[in-house]
Amino acid sequence: MPCLSEVDRHRALGLLQAGLPISEVSLRMNVNRTTIFRLRQRLHETNTTRGRNNQRIRANTIRRRLSTCGRRARRPYIGPILTQRHRHQRTLKAPEHEAWDRIQWRSVVFSDKFRFSIDHADGRVRIWRRSGERYQADCVREHGSSNGSRPSSNNSSGGVEAVVLIAVAIIIVAVVVVVVVVVVVVVVVVVVVVVVVVVVVEVVIVVLKVVVVVLVVVVVGLVIEVVVVAVVVVVVVVVVVVVVVVVVLVVVVVVVVGLVIEVVVVVVLVVIVVVVVVVVVVVVVVVVVVVVVIVVLDSSISGKAVGALFLTPRTLKKSV
Numbered sequence: 001m002p003c004l005s006e007v008d009r010h011r012a013l014g015l016l017q018a019g020l021p022i023s024e025v026s027l028r029m030n031v032n033r034t035t036i037f038r039l040r041q042r043l044h045e046t047n048t049t050r051g052r053n054n055q056r057i058r059a060n061t062i063r064r065r066l067s068t069c070g071r072r073a074r075r076p077y078i079g080p081i082l083t084q085r086h087r088h089q090r091t092l093k094a095p096e097h098e099a100w101d102r103i104q105w106r107s108v109v110f111s112d113k114f115r116f117s118i119d120h121a122d123g124r125v126r127i128w129r130r131s132g133e134r135y136q137a138d139c140v141r142e143h144g145s146s147n148g149s150r151p152s153s154n155n156s157s158g159g160v161e162a163v164v165l166i167a168v169a170i171i172i173v174a175v176v177v178v179v180v181v182v183v184v185v186v187v188v189v190v191v192v193v194v195v196v197v198v199v200v201v202e203v204v205i206v207v208l209k210v211v212v213v214v215l216v217v218v219v220v221g222l223v224i225e226v227v228v229v230a231v232v233v234v235v236v237v238v239v240v241v242v243v244v245v246v247v248v249l250v251v252v253v254v255v256v257v258g259l260v261i262e263v264v265v266v267v268v269l270v271v272i273v274v275v276v277v278v279v280v281v282v283v284v285v286v287v288v289v290v291v292v293v294i295v296v297l298d299s300s301i302s303g304k305a306v307g308a309l310f311l312t313p314r315t316l317k318k319s320v
Helices: 006-017 022-029 033-046 059-068 084-097 102-106 154-297 299-309 313-319
Strands: 072-074 127-129
Touching (some): 006 022, 006 033, 022 033, 059 072
Antiparallel strands (some): 072 127
16 A cells, blocks of 8 residues: 655645545555555554554565656666766767777776675576666676776786785785684683682682571571470470379379268267267166166065065064
């Protein structure tokens, strides 16, 4: 889709506001109907006709625009760029060599036919130009230099080649020296960096070892303290439990012994009471038996005695 300029966008919007349909506007503007439709839609949605920033343009769009301008893709003419001054000088110099034979021309080296590629690609390159613009300066792919001077001979070309070779050799030596220096510097820097990294790593390892040892000592100390505290707590708990058990046992024994003593005392008292009662009963029985026996054996005597007891003095006198 072609990118409309600001003037074309305003012109298209003016035609749309005048009541022309999208198809008519696209025909007059020589653009696609979709372009006009999107332009109107953008105006309604964003109230602006400004296009997107940094919009990418496809290669086909560029080819179509160049074709519209009458330009076609053709291979460029390979040779030196000739300005009007160069053409004028060559026109003036041409009569001097017009009568040269083949032997004279054999000793000439044409610089525009010397093939080497240093500063550009050696593949096929196409340019977009109109018909008849083959030798225009903008359509020529330059690979040498030409200032309109007369061609050089083998001797001059040999000297130039020697100078060029010497210059190339000097440049190569300088480049090699620079590369060697750069490599040495890089190696030294790398070695220094490696040494520094190794030293830093060793220091970090030593610090980590010290930290680990300190942490181990601290942790072991804490563990020992915790174990000691735990042992002390266990011992205290055991002692307390033992004391409590002993106290409970003592209390139980005391209570049981007290109860046993009380029971024994009660039993003894009961036995004593029973014995006393039995003794009393036996004594009473014995006394009763004795009394009965005495009463039975001495009934007569007792009767007499009783009767005597009830005699009056007068009776006693009569009996006497």
